[in-house]
Amino acid sequence: MKNQVLLLAEDDELFASLLSFRFKKEGYDVILCKDGKEVKEKLNNEMPDVLVCDIMMPYFSGLEILDFVRNGLKSNLPVFIISAAGNETNELSAFKLGANDFITKPINPSVLIARITRKLILT
Amino acid sequence: MIPPNLKYNPHLISAPKIETDLLWNFSMLCASIALIYLIFIFYTKRKKRIFSQKAEELKKKLSPMLSEFLFLEDDATKDEKSNYLALKVELRQMLNDDFNRRILTQVLLDLRKDISGSTQDLICKLYQSLGLEDDAYQKLKSWRWQSVCEGIVELSQMKVSDAYSFICRLIKDRRSIIRKQAEIAVVTLNKDGIIYFLDNTKYSISEWQQLKLLDVLNNKTDYNPPSFKVWLTSNNNHVVLFALRLIKHYNQNDAKASVIELVKHKSNQIREAAILCIKEFNFVEALDTLKLVFWQCSITVKISILETIAHLGSENDLEFLNLIETKEANFLVRNKAVSCINSISPETIMPFKDLQESKHFNIPKDISIAEDELKAGETELFNEISTYQDANIEIQNTIESKVQTENTNTEIALQTEKNETTEDFIDLNFLPIIVKTENEEEPNRIETPENIEALNISEIEVNYEIVAVETLDTKTEPKEVVHSNDINIKAIDITSLNFLPVVVINKAEISNEKEPFEIEVDYEVILPTSKSTYTAHELQNIEVDFSLFEINSEQDQPKEFSLEEIRNCEIFYDEVKTIEDSISIHVNDIEVIDALIIQNEPIIDENEDLGISICTSDSELESETDLNFSITPFGSHNQLHDAQLEKEDSTLVEFDLPKALIQENLLTNIDFDTETRFLLNNIDELGDEREIHFLNELRHDDKYRLFIDQIELLIKNLDNVSAKDKTKDILKPFNVFEDLFQHCDLESKLILLNEVYAIGDVKDIDFLKNLISVEKGDLQKTAIHVLNHLESKVHSNNTITEPQHSQKVNEIMNACEIECSNADDIYDLNFEPTDILESVVQEEVLTNSENNFFNSFLGQLNIFSSKNK
Structure with missing residues (x-):
């Protein structure tokens, strides 16, 4: 059976590496992107099964990427937004733009994987 | 043009002479300084860039390693485990470099911020297991405040609980920044840290710091806050203030007296915090104190007090508030007082303009108003107090007459007092008093045990039947004999079941004195079944049916009786209703003693110590002598024997044997038996194989047959x-290495094997053999090597057999010219050393001391000095 493809957009290399390792262990094929520009390129080339995106990134923020996915690409791709600043405005904006979930740092990797898996099972 | 008469002085306008060389030199100096500065900047920048590049590379290298460490699962494959071990060795080697240690610490701290849950705990564990905490401890010793703070933060974030004691000392540091960091760390690291902090801090606690500490406490899981009222008496005002805030935060309302007292504190902040607590916890008792301190308070505190009075106050406080309204100079306070009055009694603020008097609202005589309409009308007539007062009286009278006509036993207490009515307040006396009479009670109500439980005890109805009442010349009047099926206790107004009939036996029948154990006692006890336990008071109202009480007497029965007779004595009882096994009813709690009275004076005289106290008269009954027995589970047996009584806990009747009636020889036998049984039980519980001999002796003794x-x-x-x-x-045998091997890595295992090589003995051989069979690679090879070494060591030790020992001894003895003594002469010892032996011993001592001396440092110095000489 083919593994699910997960696009992880995170500028913090260390954290991204840690999450990527964990996702791989759970059986996902992980594509790692460091900035918004790279994410857009990847999304244009190949649509992953899930997008896990940090809100604060160079070039394009997570919300901009989300907007791009929903309005630019017209895709229903499950998008999980990660944010260090879990303020109300960000959270509401993310959900308005069509985020499937909003997770604030610090993140429990096991919980994040459980959420993603549940979403993928439902879809 | 210059006028001709004006003389021009050339010295005044010419520039001073400066040597060009000096200028050149100065310029060169400046240029060189600038150059040096630029070089320094470039060098530093480059160095920093190199450092950051190196750090980035190292981080990239470390991140997969850390991931492996953090997410290694128990069910990992062998390859994963071996990879893990290899990584661990590599990481340990990396940690020898200070730079690497620093970067790794930084990486772990960064990761900790972003990760939560079990992974975060793993990060903290990894930090400690790699020994990175040592660097943080070193930082604590630094003289630079920033290093100390870094160390504190590092240790507290990585949850190094061992660092608690080190950081505790820093709470009293003179540098505030270190102190503040230490306070947060102390509260973070230990659940009791807040206690230590509040006990020991002598400095001020800033508002920000208080918020930070509160945040730390809030983030603690399963935190059980201590009682903060203890610190309300602290000498440090900041501690008192913080304690008050914590009390309010954690809703600890058990410090009423202290909080009220703190309203009198000099500090306005403390006063205000105390007032907030009073308001929060509704301490109405504080109102007087608040009024007392009001006039000496600042405006903010005054406003707080008024807010509290508005929240807790009553109409009694209106006078005080009116006083404030008239006397207070500050507008804000006056305004607050008015708002306070308004909140306590809004009617006082109502306008009186254009309001007519009550007499203007008379009811026309041609209109008859029904009672119900009147009631409705009364509620609407706000100012017509007199009208609805009359109506009230009328309604009350109606109810009274109703109650009388129904002729029930219920007493209805009607409130006939007329409340003081004013124009401002509504009197609710006009409302009808609704009384539920007996006949109106729920018809289908079933008196289940659950209902009985829920009922007020005074409301339980007692149904009882009198079976037999036989009076004799008692000192008190016999109780009234009542035959009734339904009697409401409320009507009778009793506090106990004294109304129950006293069941006594005619004296003529009693005169036939009888042994207590031959008395046949038949009784019936009906108890409500319920899972709940009953209090003594509840039991007073339990439905008790008792039917018969008999005494069978035999006149010529001797007073002495044997143990057999006691065993054979029969106690009959009929089970009427099964109750819960767990219920134990003490008879002295149930006031049905009457049913158990035995008129048997002579026996009583002789048996004062009987477990069952037997009343001779009603007066004794009234004095309620304690009956030392209890009725425990009913319904299990019909006839109980002595043996059952001894063995089972669920005995029906427990009582002491009448000592005076037991023969002396029987007693001694019983004593002996008891002691022996006690002794044997003790041996059974505490004894060991040393007791076997003693037990054998007992077995052969006839007394113990x-x-x-x-x-x-x-x-x-x-x-x-x-x-x-x-x-x-x-x-x-226990092997210390085996235990250690289970929890260590490859490197440590190799070190341990080296230790086995050095100090191992026979006990370790089995362990090494096991290890060789289980392990592979370097570890196996090393283990084989160590095993070979140990085996050869053990072999060589064993080869020093007795003949060799004896040979050595013989050599020494020959050297000393000692002859083997005969067995008979073994005690003829001569302690005087022979000359030869002495000389041999001296020689040995000298050689030993010389060797030691030359080996020692001082000896070498001596040789060196002698060579120089």
Whole structure:
């Protein structure tokens, strides 16, 4: 059976590496992107099964990427937004733009994987 | 043009002479300084860039390693585990470099911020296991405040609980920044840290710091806050203030007195915090104190007090508030007082303009108003107090007459007092008093035990039947004999079941004195079944039906009786209703003693110590002598024997044997038996194989023949125990290396094997053999090597056999010219050394001391000095 493809957009290399390792262990094929520009390129080339995106990134923020996915690409791709600043405005904006979930740092990797898996099972 | 008469002085306008060389030199100096500065900047920048590049590379290298460490699962494959071990060794090697240690610490701290849950705990564990905490401890010793703070933060974030004691000392540091960091760390690291902090801090606690500390406490899981009222008496005002805030935060309302007292504190902040607590916890008792301190308070505190009075106050406080309204100079306070009055009694603020008097609202005579309409009308007529007062009286009278006509036993207390009515307040006396009479009670109500439980005890109805009442010349009047099926206790107004009939036996019948154990006592007790336990008061109202009470007497019965007779005495009882097994009813709690009275004076005289106290008269009954027995589970047996009474806990009637009636020889026998049984029980519980000999003696003693079975059983048991103890000795010896091997990595295992090589003995051979069979690679090879070494070592030790020993001894003895003594002369020892022996010993001592001396440092110095000479 083919593994699910997960696009992880995170500028913090260390954290991204840690999450990527964990996702791989759970059986996902992980594509790692460091900035918004790279994410857009990847999304244009190949649509992953899930997008896990940090809100604060160079070039394009997570919300901009989300907007791009929903309005630019017209895709229903499950998008999980990660944010260090879990303020109300960000959270509401993310959900308005069509985020499937909003997770604030610090993140429990096991919980994040459980959420993603549940979403993928439902879809 | 210059006028001709004006003389021009050339010195005034010409520039001073400066040597060009000097200028050149100065310019060169400046240029060189600039150059040096630029070089320094470039060098530093480059160095920093290189450092950051190196750090980035290292981070990239470390991140997969850390991921491996953090997410290694228990069910990992062998390859993963071996990879993990290899990584660990590599990481340990990396940590020898300070730079690497610093970067790794930084990486772990960064990761900790972003990760939560079990992974975060793993990060903290990894930090500690790699020994990175040592660097943080070093930082604590630094003289630079920033290093100390870094160390504190590092240790607290990585949850190094061992660092608590080190950081505690820093709470009293003179540098505030270190102190503040230490305070947060202390509260973070230990659940009791807040206690230590509040106890020991002598400095101020800033508002920000208080918020930070509160945040730390809030983030603690399963935190049980201490009682902060303890610190309300602290000498440090900041501690008191913080304690008050914590009390309010954690809703600790058990410090009423202290909080009220703190309203009198000099500090306005503390006053205000105390007032907030009073308001929060509704301490109405504080109102007087608040009024007392009001006039000496600042405006903010005054406003707080008024807010609290508005929240807690009543109409009694209106006078005080009116006083404030008239006397207070500050507008804000006056305004607050008015708002306070308004909130306590809004009607006082109502306008009186254009309001007519009550007399203007008379009811026209041609209109008759029905009672119900009148009631409705009364509610609407706000100012017509007199009208609805009349109506009230009328309604009350109606109810009274109703109650009387129904002729029930219920007493209805009607409130006939007329409340003081004013124009401002609504009197609710006009409302009808609704009384539920007996006849109106729920018709289908079933008196289940649950209902009884829920009822007020005074409301339980007692149904009872009188079976037999026989009076005799008692000192008190016999109780009233009542035949009734339904009697409401409320009507009778009793506090106990004294109304129950006293059941006594005619004296003529009693005169036939009888042994207590021959008395046949038949009784019936009906108790409500319920899972709940009953209090003594509740039991007073339990439905009790008692039917018969008989005394069968035999006149010529001797007073002495044997143990057999006691055993054969019969107690009959009829089970009427099954109750819960767990219920134990003490008879002295139930006031049905009447049913158990036995008129038997002579026996009482002789048996004052009887477990069952027997009342001779009603007066004794009234004095309620304690009956030392209880009725425990009913419904299990019909006839109980003595043996059952002894063995089972669920005995029906428990009582002491009448000592005075037991023969002396019987007593001594019983004593002996009891003592022996006690002794054997003790041996059974505490004894070991050393008791076997003693038990054997007992077994052969005729006195203990009755216990021979028990003794033999004991001997058998103790034999088994001693055999088990012996097998314990045969068990495999504990191997310290085996235990350590289970929890260490490859590197440590190799180190441990080296230790085995150096200090191992026979006990380690089995362990090494096991290790060789299980492990592979370097570890196996090393283990084989160590095993070979140990085996050869053990072999060489064993080869020093007795003949060799004796040979050595003989050589020494020959050297000393000592002859082997005969067995008979063994005690003829001569302690005087021979000359030869002395010389041999002296020689040995000298050689030993010389060797030691030359080996020592001082000896070498001596040789060096002698060579120089």
